[in-house]
Amino acid sequence: MRVHQRADTGRPPALSPAADRPPDPPATAVPAPAAPSAAARLRAVPDAALGVLGIVLFAAVLELLPRLGAVPAKYLPPFSEMLGALGDELGSGAFWTALLDTVEGWAYGLAIAVVAGTALGLVIGSVEVLRKATASTIEFLRPIPSVALIPLAVLVLGTGLGSTLLLVVYAAFWPVLLQVLGGVRDVDPVARDTAVGYGFSPWARLRHVVWPTTLPYLMTGLRLAASVALILTVSSQLIIGSPGLGSEIARAQSSNAIPRMYALVLVAGALGVCVNVLARALERRVLSWHTSVRTEARA
Amino acid sequence: MTGTKAAAPATEYSAGALAVRGVRKVYQGSGRTVEAVRDLTFTVGAGDLACIVGPSGAGKTTLLKCVAGLLAPTSGEVRLGDARVQGPPPGMAVVFQEYGRSLFPWMTVGANVELPLKQKKIGKAERAALVAQALDSVGLQDAPAAYPWQLSGGMQQRVAIARAIAYEPKVLLMDEPFAAVDAQTRAELEDLTRSLWRKLGMTVLFVTHDIDEAVYLGERVLVLSASPTVVMEDIDVDLPAEREQLTTRALPRFAELRAAVYGHVQRAKTFHSAAAAAGAGDRP
Numbered sequence: 001m002r003v004h005q006r007a008d009t010g011r012p013p014a015l016s017p018a019a020d021r022p023p024d025p026p027a028t029a030v031p032a033p034a035a036p037s038a039a040a041r042l043r044a045v046p047d048a049a050l051g052v053l054g055i056v057l058f059a060a061v062l063e064l065l066p067r068l069g070a071v072p073a074k075y076l077p078p079f080s081e082m083l084g085a086l087g088d089e090l091g092s093g094a095f096w097t098a099l100l101d102t103v104e105g106w107a108y109g110l111a112i113a114v115v116a117g118t119a120l121g122l123v124i125g126s127v128e129v130l131r132k133a134t135a136s137t138i139e140f141l142r143p144i145p146s147v148a149l150i151p152l153a154v155l156v157l158g159t160g161l162g163s164t165l166l167l168v169v170y171a172a173f174w175p176v177l178l179q180v181l182g183g184v185r186d187v188d189p190v191a192r193d194t195a196v197g198y199g200f201s202p203w204a205r206l207r208h209v210v211w212p213t214t215l216p217y218l219m220t221g222l223r224l225a226a227s228v229a230l231i232l233t234v235s236s237q238l239i240i241g242s243p244g245l246g247s248e249i250a251r252a253q254s255s256n257a258i259p260r261m262y263a264l265v266l267v268a269g270a271l272g273v274c275v276n277v278l279a280r281a282l283e284r285r286v287l288s289w290h291t292s293v294r295t296e297a298r299a
Numbered sequence: 300m301t302g303t304k305a306a307a308p309a310t311e312y313s314a315g316a317l318a319v320r321g322v323r324k325v326y327q328g329s330g331r332t333v334e335a336v337r338d339l340t341f342t343v344g345a346g347d348l349a350c351i352v353g354p355s356g357a358g359k360t361t362l363l364k365c366v367a368g369l370l371a372p373t374s375g376e377v378r379l380g381d382a383r384v385q386g387p388p389p390g391m392a393v394v395f396q397e398y399g400r401s402l403f404p405w406m407t408v409g410a411n412v413e414l415p416l417k418q419k420k421i422g423k424a425e426r427a428a429l430v431a432q433a434l435d436s437v438g439l440q441d442a443p444a445a446y447p448w449q450l451s452g453g454m455q456q457r458v459a460i461a462r463a464i465a466y467e468p469k470v471l472l473m474d475e476p477f478a479a480v481d482a483q484t485r486a487e488l489e490d491l492t493r494s495l496w497r498k499l500g501m502t503v504l505f506v507t508h509d510i511d512e513a514v515y516l517g518e519r520v521l522v523l524s525a526s527p528t529v530v531m532e533d534i535d536v537d538l539p540a541e542r543e544q545l546t547t548r549a550l551p552r553f554a555e556l557r558a559a560v561y562g563h564v565q566r567a568k569t570f571h572s573a574a575a576a577a578g579a580g581d582r583p
Binding site: 188190191193194196197198199200201204208209212215289290291294 | 364367368369386389392393395400401403404405406414418419446448
C-alpha cells in the first residue's frame with residue numbers, strides 16, 4: 001500500500017505560502033539505473049543533508065568575505081568572531097535576561113492577539129451584519145504598520161513592556177482575525193445542513209462544525225502571527241529601548257561591539273526558526289485529520 | 300393513484316406519515332426570480348418507501364430540503380405526522396449524496412455516529428449501544444475508531460447511513476445517496492437500504508435520478524416534471540418485497556415498470572411546453 005503525503009491541497013489557498021514548506025520527499029525509491037545521472041544522484045541526498053550543507057556554505061562565505069578583504073572586517077567580522085562573541089554572550093547573565101524579556105514580550109503579545117483575534121473572528125464571522133459592518137474598518141486598520149504606532153505607544157505607555165505588547169498585539173492580531181474570519185466563512189454547506197438536520201443547537205454547531213473548520217485557518221494565522229510578533233518584539237525593543245534582545249543589539253552597535261551585535265542578530269534569527277518549528281509541530285498535532293497533514297489510506 | 304401500501308391504510312396522521320401540500324419554492328436572486336418548485340402535493344404513508352425521480356434540475360434537492368425543514372417553502376406546507384414541519388423535526392434524518400462533506404473529518408466514525416445522539420440528550424450507555432448496533436447493521440462493526448477519510452467511498456456512505464439509523468428516525472430522507480459510488484457498491488448499498496427499511500420500518504423518501512434504482516428500491520415511484528416542478532405520475536411498484544439484484548431486475552414486471560417510468564421521465568422533460576401547447580391548465 002502506498003502512503004501518500006499530501007501537500008497543500010484543500011488548505012486555505014492564498015494563506016499558506018507553499019514556498020516555505022519543504023518539498024515532499026520522493027514517495028518511493030527510484031529504481032537505480034546502471035549509471036545514475038547527476039540529477040538522480042542529487043535526489044538521493046536527503047533534504048536535511050542539503051539544508052545543513054546550505055548553512056555550512058553560507059557560514060563559509062561569511063567567514064571568507066572579510067578574510068579575503070572583499071568587505072571591511074570592521075563592519076562584517078568573520079563568522080568565527082561572531083561565534084566567539086556568541087560564546088561570551090551565552091556565559092553572561094545579562095544576555096539570558098534579555099533573551100527571556102524578548103521571549104516574554106513575544107509570548108504575551110502573541111497570546112493576547114490569538115485569543116482576541118479568535119474570539120472576535122468567531123463572533124464577527126458568525127453574524128453577517130457584523131461582518132459586513134466591520135469589513136471596511138478592518139481593511140483600513142489592518143495595513144497600518146505597527147511601527148507607526150511607536151510614538152503613540154511611548155506617549156501613552158512609556159518605554160516598558162506595555163509599549164512592546166501594544167505593538168506586538170496590534171501586528172499579530174490581524175493575521176489571526178482575518179484567518180478566523182475566512183475559516184468561519186468556509187464552513188461546508190453540507191456539513192452545516194447535516195448539523196442543522198440533526199437538531200444541533202447553535203452552540204453545538206459552533207463547537208462541532210464551525211470551530212474544527214476554522215482550526216486549519218487559525219493555525220495558519222497563528223504561524224504568521226508568531227513570526228510577526230517576534231519581528232515586532234525585537235523592533236520595538238530596538239527602537240523604544242525597552243529591555244530585550246532588540247535594545248541589546250542597539251547597545252552593542254552604539255558601543256562599537258560589532259561581533260556582539262552580529263551574535264545577537266544570530267540569536268534573534270535562531271529564535272525565529274524555533275518559533276516556526278514550534279508552530280508547525282503544533283499545526284501537525286492539532287490538524288492530524290486535515291488534508292494537509294493526514295496520510296490517506298488509499299489513493 | 301394507489302399510493303400507500305395496504306399495510307398502512309389509515310396511517311396518514313400517524314407519526315411517520317409525510318404530507319406535502321401545495322409546496323412551492325421560489326428563489327429570489329439579485330434581479331432574478333427562479334421558480335424551482337411550482338406545486339407539489341403528495342403523501343407518503345408511515346413505513347412506506349417512496350422514490351422520487353425526475354429529470355436533472357427538476358428541483359428534487361429543493362423538495363427534499365423543504366421536507367427536511369432545511370428550507371422554508373415559499374407557500375404550501377409539509378407535515379410530519381400531525382405537526383407542521385417548520386425546522387428540522389426531531390424524528391427525521393437525512394443522508395446526503397456528498398458523504399465526504401457530510402461526515403466530519405475531524406471525528407472518528409464512532410464519534411460521527413454518536414454526535415447527533417448526544418444532541419438528542421441520550422444517555423451514555425444507550426448511545427454506545429445505539430452506535431454499536433447501527434455500525435453493525437451496516438457491516439462496519441470494526442470501524443468505529445477509524446476516521447471517515449480512511450475508508451472507501453461506499454464505506455463512508457455506510458457510516459452516514461449508520462449515523463442516520465442510530466438517530467432512530469421515523470422518516471429517513473435520502474438525497475441521491477449512491478450517485479457518487481461505483482456500480483457494485485451501489486448495488487450493495489441499495490440492498491442495504493431495503494433490508495434496513497424492512498427491518499426498522501421507518502418511512503423512507505429516496506430521491507434519485509436513476510430510473511432503475513427507483514423501480515428496484517421503491518414501493519412507489521413519484522415522477523417529477525422538469526422545473527418548475529409538479530408531481531407528474533405516481534406509480535405503484537408491485538414487485539415482490541424480497542428483491543434481489545439479478546432476479547428482480549430480470550422480471551418482466553420490472554422491465555414494464557422501468558419502461559413506464561422511463562416514458563414518464565422523458566415526457567417530464569417537455570411536460571410544461573406540451574401542456575402549454577395543448578392549452579391545458581397547470582396540471583392535466
